[in-house]
Amino acid sequence: MTSTESLIDRRQMSYIAAQAADARLNVELETEGMTLNIGPQHPATHGTLRIIARLDGEQVVWAEPSCGYMHRGYEKLTEVRTYPQVTALVNRIDWLGSFANEVPFILAAEKLMEIEAPPRAQWIRTILFELSRIANVSLFLGDLGVQMGAITPVFMAFRDREYVLNLIEGATGGRFHPNFDRIGGLKEDLPAGFIDETRVVMKKLRNFCDEMENLLFGNEIFQSRTRGIGVIPKDVALQYGLSGANLRASGVDWDLRRDQTLPMAWNKVDWKVWTHPDGDSFARCWVRLQEVRESTLIVDQLLDNIPSGPVMAKVPRIIKVPEGEAWVSTENPLGEMGYYVVSKGDLGPFRTKIRSASFNNISIVPWVLKGVYVPDIITILASLYFILGDIDR
Amino acid sequence: MSTDAVAEIPGDTLRQGIVDDLRSAIGEALLDSHVKPGDDVWVRVRTDAWRATGQALRAMGFEYFCFLSAIDWMPSPFGKGEDDPTAPAPERDDTIVQGYAGGETRLQVLARVVHPVTHVGVNLKCDVPDPEPVVESWIPVFAGANWHERETHEMFGIGFAGHPDLRNMYLPSDFEGHPLRKDFPLLARMVKPWPGIVDVEPLPGGSDDEEGDAE
Numbered sequence: 001m002t003s004t005e006s007l008i009d010r011r012q013m014s015y016i017a018a019q020a021a022d023a024r025l026n027v028e029l030e031t032e033g034m035t036l037n038i039g040p041q042h043p044a045t046h047g048t049l050r051i052i053a054r055l056d057g058e059q060v061v062w063a064e065p066s067c068g069y070m071h072r073g074y075e076k077l078t079e080v081r082t083y084p085q086v087t088a089l090v091n092r093i094d095w096l097g098s099f100a101n102e103v104p105f106i107l108a109a110e111k112l113m114e115i116e117a118p119p120r121a122q123w124i125r126t127i128l129f130e131l132s133r134i135a136n137v138s139l140f141l142g143d144l145g146v147q148m149g150a151i152t153p154v155f156m157a158f159r160d161r162e163y164v165l166n167l168i169e170g171a172t173g174g175r176f177h178p179n180f181d182r183i184g185g186l187k188e189d190l191p192a193g194f195i196d197e198t199r200v201v202m203k204k205l206r207n208f209c210d211e212m213e214n215l216l217f218g219n220e221i222f223q224s225r226t227r228g229i230g231v232i233p234k235d236v237a238l239q240y241g242l243s244g245a246n247l248r249a250s251g252v253d254w255d256l257r258r259d260q261t262l263p264m265a266w267n268k269v270d271w272k273v274w275t276h277p278d279g280d281s282f283a284r285c286w287v288r289l290q291e292v293r294e295s296t297l298i299v300d301q302l303l304d305n306i307p308s309g310p311v312m313a314k315v316p317r318i319i320k321v322p323e324g325e326a327w328v329s330t331e332n333p334l335g336e337m338g339y340y341v342v343s344k345g346d347l348g349p350f351r352t353k354i355r356s357a358s359f360n361n362i363s364i365v366p367w368v369l370k371g372v373y374v375p376d377i378i379t380i381l382a383s384l385y386f387i388l389g390d391i392d393r
Numbered sequence: 394m395s396t397d398a399v400a401e402i403p404g405d406t407l408r409q410g411i412v413d414d415l416r417s418a419i420g421e422a423l424l425d426s427h428v429k430p431g432d433d434v435w436v437r438v439r440t441d442a443w444r445a446t447g448q449a450l451r452a453m454g455f456e457y458f459c460f461l462s463a464i465d466w467m468p469s470p471f472g473k474g475e476d477d478p479t480a481p482a483p484e485r486d487d488t489i490v491q492g493y494a495g496g497e498t499r500l501q502v503l504a505r506v507v508h509p510v511t512h513v514g515v516n517l518k519c520d521v522p523d524p525e526p527v528v529e530s531w532i533p534v535f536a537g538a539n540w541h542e543r544e545t546h547e548m549f550g551i552g553f554a555g556h557p558d559l560r561n562m563y564l565p566s567d568f569e570g571h572p573l574r575k576d577f578p579l580l581a582r583m584v585k586p587w588p589g590i591v592d593v594e595p596l597p598g599g600s601d602d603e604e605g606d607a608e
Contacts, residue, residue, distance in 0.1 A: 068563035075548075076572055080473045080579055111432075238509055240537035241458040252509055259512040325492045327433055327505065327516060329459075340503070340516075342464060342492055348473060353503065355460040363540040392563065 016231070019059075019371035033061065038377070040069050049362070049388055053369065053377065060377065063369035065362055071392040078352040083109050083183060083319050086349065090339075091177040093356055094390040097136035097333040099128045099168065102181040105352075107262060108328040108341040109183050112321045116263045119307040121185035126265040127198070127302050128171065128180070129330075130295040134205055135164040136333035137292045140385050141212050144285055147382045148225050153216050160208040163201040170194060183319055185312035195303050202296040209293040217286060226282035230368050230380035233279060240367070241360035244335025245291060246384060248275045249283035256331035264330075269301040281376075281383035288385070320347060334358050334390055358390035405430040411453075411515060412436060418449035427493040437494035437518040440528055443502070446517060447534035450506050455515060459505040461531065461541035463521070463549040466491050467499050469575040471582070496520050500549060502528055506535070521551055530555035548573035 039050035048069035054062040074093065078086050090105050091098040103125060110116060117125065142157020165175045170191055172178035180187050216222050232242065237250040247254060255273040257266040274290035276283035323345040329338025335357030342351040361384050368380060411434055412426045422442030427435040438446045466489045489499055498520040507514040521528055530553040531538035540562065542553040547561045550571035561568065570577050 068561075071563040073572065076579060079469065080582055235456065236536070238456045239458055239535045241460070241535075254509055254512065256512075325435070325516075327514070336459070338459070340460075340462070340505070344468075344490075351464050353460065353462045353464075355505075359540065360458075360460075360537060363537055367536070 016371075036374070040066075049386070049391065051365070051377070051381075053374075055374065058373050060369050060372055060374070063366055063377070065365050067362075067391050069392070070388045072389075074393050075352055075354055078349050080348065082347045083321055083349065086352070087181055088177075088179050090354070091179055092389055093354065093393055094136070094332060094334055094337070094358075094387045095176060096139055096387060097132035098174075098176055099172070099178045099180060100132040100136075100330070100332045101337065102179070103129055103264075104328045104330045104332075104337055105339045105341070106181045106183055107264075107330070108326045108339045109319075109321055110263070111326045111328060112324050112341065112343050113183065113315075113319075114322075115184055115313055115315065117185045118310050118313055120189075120309045121311040121313075122263055123265045123268075123302055123306045124171075124186055124190060124311065125181065127299055127306075128168065128178070129264070130299050130302075131164055131168055131198075133295050133333040134292055134299075135161050135168065137288050137295075138164070138205065138208065140288060141216070141285075141292070144382050145216050145222075147378050148222060150216065150219070150222070153212060156208060156211060156215075160205055163204055167194070167198055167201055170197070182312065184315035185310070189311050190306075195306075198299060198303055202300050205296045206293060209289060209296075212289060217282075217289065223282065225375075225379050226285060226383065227278075227280060229281045229376050230372065230383065231278070231280045232364065232368055236364070236367065237279070240364040242335070242364060243357050243360065244331065244333075245287040246284055246335060246361055248273065249287045250279040251275055251277045256329060256336060262328070262330065265302055266298070269298055271298050271301075281379050284383040284385070318347070320345065321349075329355065332357060334385065334387060335361060337390075354393050356390045356393055358386035358388075359393070362386050362391055407511070407513060408434045411513065414453055415446070415449060415515075418453070419446055422446065425494040433514065433516060435493040435516045435518065437496060437501075437520070440519055440522060443519045444529040444531060444534060446519075447504075447506070447531050450515060450517075451534055453508075454510065455506040455508050457507040457509045458531075458535035458537045459507050459514065461502070461504040461538050461545060463545050463551055463573075464492070464501050464503055464518075465499060465549065465573065465575045466496065466501065467575045471578050473582075494518055498523055500526055500551060502545070502551065504531070504538075504541075525552075526550060527552040527554050529553070532556060547571070550574065 033054060033056045036053045036055050040048040050066040052064050052066060053060045074089050077089055086105060087102045090101045093101045138157050138161050142154035145153030168178060169175045171194055172180035232250050234250045234252055237247050253273060253275050258273055271294050274287050274294065276287050321343040323343055325342050327338060327340045329336050337357050338355040340353035341349050344350040369377060372380065408428045412428060415436060416423045419442055422439040423436060424439055425437045468485060468487055470485060472485060500521040502519045502521055504517045505514055519528060530542055542556050543559055543562050545551050546553060546559045547564060548571055553559065
């Protein structure tokens with residue numbers, strides 16, 4: 001293992017060295033620089049992220065994302081809401097995988113109250129969590145193609161994501177903002193026919209992954225646009241706090257679903273954590289593709305043996321959370337999403353720190369864009385994958 | 394799959410061991426600690442040892458920077474914004490009580506780092522002196538602290554010595570005040586009481602509900 005690792009390191013180093021040499025050449029030639037402003041309204045920014053890049057010829061010498069176009073102040077707002085009301089807010093952080101945002105907050109509140117949801121609720125939570133991941137990341141896969149000029153994948157992604165959204169809507173009543181998780185369990189049980197329908201959809205999604213793998217990941221243009229581009233070594237990824245697929249694509253074998261004990265059902269089924277040693281754009285996209293497929297397998301296994309019983313624990317009608325501090329994070333579609341909840345024994349949190357994945361994932365942009373060529377800005381940003389609501393909160 | 398080493402480690406000794414290791418690394422600068430067995434660790438360090446603590450933890454293998462933020466422990470003078478704006482302001486308790494691992498100041502910096510192999514995290518706290526709230530920047534230790542410190546500076550008015558560029562991230566540069574401090578009013582609540590507050594009023598005869606759908 002060490003020999004392959006050193007080989008990879010050498011490859012990354014040579015890539016970085018080549019970029020540095022190019023940059024030096026430009027300085028020696030004294031080319032005139034310019035400032036390129038991308039966004040706030042730009043298709044490659046998935047919303048309103050503005051990127052200011054200082055260019056030297058075709059190369060970026062300095063880049064800085066400018067956030068805040070969608071800051072909604074959720075941390076302040078949680079301080080004037082009650083615990084059950086907060087889920088309606090946090091739904092809107094990562095709006096493509098909304099249900100997954102509710103879970104860590106509810107788990108943090110349950111941890112402070114020292115209660116646990118009944119097994120059936122835990123399983124349904126896990127199923128809906130994985131469905132959110134599939135809905136979220138399948139759109140990423142489609143969007144990825146469109147940023148490189150491949151139009152077809154995005155139609156496929158929207159087609160197949162719709163099946164998953166229909167399932168989420170069937171179970172929760174909301175396509176995008178379910179607001180379905182409750183302290184102590186779930187609002188409702190699953191509707192009739194959900195299990196059979198989900199099995200069919202999971203099969204469709206696996207077909208979608210195969211299609212994507214053939215159409216996009218096997219494509220020569222795609223490979224040449226992403227391989228060796230935007231390399232993030234392991235230690236840099238860790239100290240910038242990258243998480244989720246971005247971290248696993250840099251060779252860190254760490255998945256919060258597996259590596260911590262939460263009252264959820266992930267450790268009840270058999271699945272695999274995918275990693276990639278390269279740390280480039282291709283690795284990040286590839287890991288996400290594998291994760292969608294793995295999620296469909298997790299859902300299939302969970303559907304096989306959902307325990308029976310109630311979906312709601314006995315909780316008081318007026319929820320007061322005892323004094324204390326709790327930190328809970330889960331492996332959300334975008335990466336580690338966590339809530340640091342400080343309770344003063346009140347009806348609402350005293351302070352909530354929302355640690356969202358995209359904020360950390362994007363904070364590496366000034367580092368990773370240094371020295372890349374202009375067209376690679378788009379692929380690197382796409383492969384880092386962020387949701388604006390998840391950066392600004 | 395789930396037969397990972399993490400499950401077998403007895404949480405208490407592991408987490409207490411982290412506190413002991415850190416104490417031997419930074420000595421007297423470790424002021425207080427709180428260990429919840431099998432759950433989490435809280436450590437409070439002296440303000441002048443903030444960066445040294447980060448370096449010591451990084452050397453101990455806590456290489457993953459999770460987040461950095463702050464807590465304002467002062468109870469909000471505005472409550473939850475449910476007051477009638479026309480009535481005189483009600484009396485509120487304004488004693489400052491810090492959370493786990495104690496504290497002496499109103500503002501505290503809060504950070505979390507995680508060990509990428511054992512997956513155990515440490516929550517770090519550090520008091521911020523009040524008249525001039527400044528602590529050392531963590532950028533030389535964890536480059537990712539850059540944006541988190543900018544955000545904390547903007548939201549709490551805490552300075553970070555050694556930070557190259559404490560520009561606002563979200564708000565206009567001429568914005569006055571620090572929104573996440575408790576004495577910064579949530580203006581939307583000041584001008585009109587929020588209708589949602591009605592939800593938390595106890596309903597008549599609702600005490601025997603076994604399914605607490607409290608919203």
